[in-house]
Amino acid sequence: MNASEALPPSTIDAAEVAKFSHIAATWWDEDGPMAPLHRLNPVRMAYVRDEVCAAFARDRAMLRPLRDLKVLDVGCGGGLVAEPLARMGGSVTGLDASAEAIEAARQHAAEAGLAIDYRCGTVEALAREGARFDVITALEVVEHVADVDLFLASLAGLLAPDGLLIFSTPNRTMASYLSVIVGAEWVLRWVPRGTHDWQAFMTPEELTARLETAGLAVLNIEGLSFSLADRAFHVSPDTSVNYIGVAVRRLA
Amino acid sequence: MTDNQRRVDVIIVGGGLVGMTLARALCVHGLETAVVDTADLSTTLAPAFDGRCSAIAAAAAKLFQAIGVWDQLAEVAQPIRDIRVTDGASPLFLHFDGQAVGGEPLGYMFENRMLRAALMKTAAATDGLHLFAPDRLVDWTRGPGKVEAVLAGGQRLVAPLIVAAEGRGSPLREQMGIRSARWSYRQHGIVTMVAHEKPHGDIAYERFLPDGPFAILPMPGQRSAIVWTVKASQGPAIMGLSDAAFMAEIGKRFGDFLGKLELVAPRWSYPLNFNHADHYVERRFALIGDAAHGNHPIAGQGFNLGVRDVAALTEVLVEAARLGLDLGSLEVLNRYQRWRRPDNTATAIIMDGLTHLFSNDLRTVTAARRLGLAAVNRIKPLKTFFMREAMGATGKLPALLRGELA
Numbered sequence: 001m002n003a004s005e006a007l008p009p010s011t012i013d014a015a016e017v018a019k020f021s022h023i024a025a026t027w028w029d030e031d032g033p034m035a036p037l038h039r040l041n042p043v044r045m046a047y048v049r050d051e052v053c054a055a056f057a058r059d060r061a062m063l064r065p066l067r068d069l070k071v072l073d074v075g076c077g078g079g080l081v082a083e084p085l086a087r088m089g090g091s092v093t094g095l096d097a098s099a100e101a102i103e104a105a106r107q108h109a110a111e112a113g114l115a116i117d118y119r120c121g122t123v124e125a126l127a128r129e130g131a132r133f134d135v136i137t138a139l140e141v142v143e144h145v146a147d148v149d150l151f152l153a154s155l156a157g158l159l160a161p162d163g164l165l166i167f168s169t170p171n172r173t174m175a176s177y178l179s180v181i182v183g184a185e186w187v188l189r190w191v192p193r194g195t196h197d198w199q200a201f202m203t204p205e206e207l208t209a210r211l212e213t214a215g216l217a218v219l220n221i222e223g224l225s226f227s228l229a230d231r232a233f234h235v236s237p238d239t240s241v242n243y244i245g246v247a248v249r250r251l252a
Numbered sequence: 253m254t255d256n257q258r259r260v261d262v263i264i265v266g267g268g269l270v271g272m273t274l275a276r277a278l279c280v281h282g283l284e285t286a287v288v289d290t291a292d293l294s295t296t297l298a299p300a301f302d303g304r305c306s307a308i309a310a311a312a313a314k315l316f317q318a319i320g321v322w323d324q325l326a327e328v329a330q331p332i333r334d335i336r337v338t339d340g341a342s343p344l345f346l347h348f349d350g351q352a353v354g355g356e357p358l359g360y361m362f363e364n365r366m367l368r369a370a371l372m373k374t375a376a377a378t379d380g381l382h383l384f385a386p387d388r389l390v391d392w393t394r395g396p397g398k399v400e401a402v403l404a405g406g407q408r409l410v411a412p413l414i415v416a417a418e419g420r421g422s423p424l425r426e427q428m429g430i431r432s433a434r435w436s437y438r439q440h441g442i443v444t445m446v447a448h449e450k451p452h453g454d455i456a457y458e459r460f461l462p463d464g465p466f467a468i469l470p471m472p473g474q475r476s477a478i479v480w481t482v483k484a485s486q487g488p489a490i491m492g493l494s495d496a497a498f499m500a501e502i503g504k505r506f507g508d509f510l511g512k513l514e515l516v517a518p519r520w521s522y523p524l525n526f527n528h529a530d531h532y533v534e535r536r537f538a539l540i541g542d543a544a545h546g547n548h549p550i551a552g553q554g555f556n557l558g559v560r561d562v563a564a565l566t567e568v569l570v571e572a573a574r575l576g577l578d579l580g581s582l583e584v585l586n587r588y589q590r591w592r593r594p595d596n597t598a599t600a601i602i603m604d605g606l607t608h609l610f611s612n613d614l615r616t617v618t619a620a621r622r623l624g625l626a627a628v629n630r631i632k633p634l635k636t637f638f639m640r641e642a643m644g645a646t647g648k649l650p651a652l653l654r655g656e657l658a
Contacts, residue, residue, distance in 0.1 A: 028396050030535070030582050038583050045575040063282045063573055084576030111397030112578070113259055113410070230590065 010124050012097045013146040021100040027078025028108055033192050036184055037080050043224060043233040044139055045084045048166050051246045052135055055164050064089025072133040074123055075141030079105035086114045093117045123154035132160045139168045143200050152214035159249055168244035172201035175240040204243050211247050221245035257408040260284040261579060263401055264415045265424055267293050267385055270541030270558035271417035272371040277319045277566040279380045281658060283573060286409050289385040293372055303444055303517030304364040305477045306555040313360055314655035315563050324370035330472045331357035333454040361469050394536045412580035415538045422543035428534055434527035440487030442480045443520045449511025452476055466505045491521050532589045536580035540565060545596040557596055563650035564591040567658040
């Protein structure tokens with residue numbers, strides 16, 4: 001069954017969900033279609049850790065810096081981000097529209113011995129339940145969403161008053177077209193062709209403006225750049241391909 | 253979780269010097285480890301001295317300070333403050349004075365049993381260090397989310413990562429099908445210890461004799477460890493000599509500058525060969541120490557390189573754990589391999605070059621060697637050993653080798 005059919009037509013792009021359900025079994029294959037996400041993970045998690053430690057006055061060198069924090073990972077897929085968040089001590093909910101991805105995530109977490117509340121559903125439904133989170137991560141997600149404004153407004157509603165939203169997404173530039181579409185999809189075949197719709201990418205300015213509309217203030221945006229020297233992604237001032245940022249609720 | 257199943261962060265197979273150092277280093281950073289060894293590690297503490305020693309450089313000593321083992325080690329450590337290198341009968345010699353690098357010792361010598369005793373003593377008082385010895389792995393599997401190991405004693409261990417620290421003949425490396433480059437130097441290293449009348453003054457001597465290098469390394473008390481490299485064809489004959497005849501051969505090479513010599517330890521002979529694993533990591537699996545690289549022991553590099561591996565792997569794993577990353581993922585483990593493999597390769601090549609150059613008795617080579625102090629300057633093993641450390645040959649030195657926690 002296709003889970004997306006049962007869901008209200010909202011932030012969910014049915015074609016996007018189908019695309020990711022199709023490759024659910026390969027989420028954890030470090031050399032598979034999700035290879036770029038595995039490579040992005042150390043730098044993304046470092047950014048999340050550093051921002052959370054700064055906001056909640058915690059020690060970056062501690063082993064479980066997210067202890068006692070309620071964390072929501074939106075568009076969690078197979079759990080690539082949710083699992084590190086749980087290992088960092090967070091009380092984690094993982095949300096995805098693909099039932100296949102959620103099933104893969106549950107299996108993997110069980111094997112790894114991690115307690116994560118995985119749910120198949122939408123942010124707007126969760127917001128209606130009245131759930132609130134100290135930290136929300138939406139990493140490489142907003143570019144796959146149908147109704148961006150509803151999505152961001154729902155995230156704002158899910159955020160606790162002092163909560164942090166951390167987001168990352170590809171920029172819409174010539175450089176991102178060359179690296180994400182031509183490079184990653186066509187040449188390197190890191191990800192299946194058609195994984196991304198470049199037209200759906202947003203520039204940092206566009207995303208910042210739409211977050212503002214949703215009642216969220218962006219505190220910081222950094223670039224994520226791939227270095228050939230150590231074949232790893234690093235935080236850099238260059239936002240032309242991918243960027244990551246943090247937002248909080250604006251004071252009313 | 254049932255009583256006989258334990259979940260830890262890292263399973264370490266092999267509770268030797270490198271395995272125990274790694275376990276302690278990880279645990280002081282808050283990770284949990286399980287160490288499995290086939291030997292009853294308490295019997296390896298038996299007081300009889302087996303003659304085996306290790307050298308560590310100053311940077312490795314800093315690691316032991318950082319992980320809280322140095323207090324135990326300082327009492328049994330012999331500092332090396334000065335190294336003198338001579339070539340055959342030539343009066344020319346090179347001199348590395350510890351005073352030149354700030355008065356700190358260049359390195360330290362230990363009896364292996366003392367290192368082991370200190371590590372076992374601290375292990376017993378280390379939170380999160382679970383020792384299973386004597387015990388052995390009867391079965392283990394690498395799944396998508398974990399490694400599961402079953403021990404002969406019935407204990408089940410679950411972890412994201414298993415580390416092979418079993419030494420040169422690593423059975424886990426073989427099971428993983430990781431191939432090693434290996435060749436023999438057709439030489440044997442004969443190791444023993446002598447007592448002498450006069451104090452050694454904390455000085456190490458490296459002599460390049462026609463039949464191979466002969467090292468005299470200071471030990472606590474009026475004793476020195478001997479590392480004598482001979483042609484493989486001569487090894488068995490030398491090992492078969494009576495103590496008196498053996499000491500006569502030692503005496504010829506040692507000289508009389510420290511007075512009368514007395515043999516105070518058994519002799520050990522090792523075929524000198526080189527092995528270097530094709531790669532150090534696989535998903536949920538890593539090689540460390542001699543399981544990854546066995547070098548010519550001409551400069552006592554083995555344990556020292558193992559300590560550098562420990563420093564790098566600890567830093568990589570601790571940083572990953574703080575980010576909640578999967579410690580067994582290639583994304584994490586590749587960082588360790590990228591950090592350590594080039595350094596170990598360079599050391600292997602340097603040691604290899606030394607062996608060939610200094611074991612050559614061709615007249616032209618010998619003459620060139622004696623005349624070309626510059627050439628000797630580039631390749632003296634002990635200098636290479638200690639100076640590389642001081643310079644931080646790998647670029648970024650792990651925090652532990654600077655005496656800091658990661």
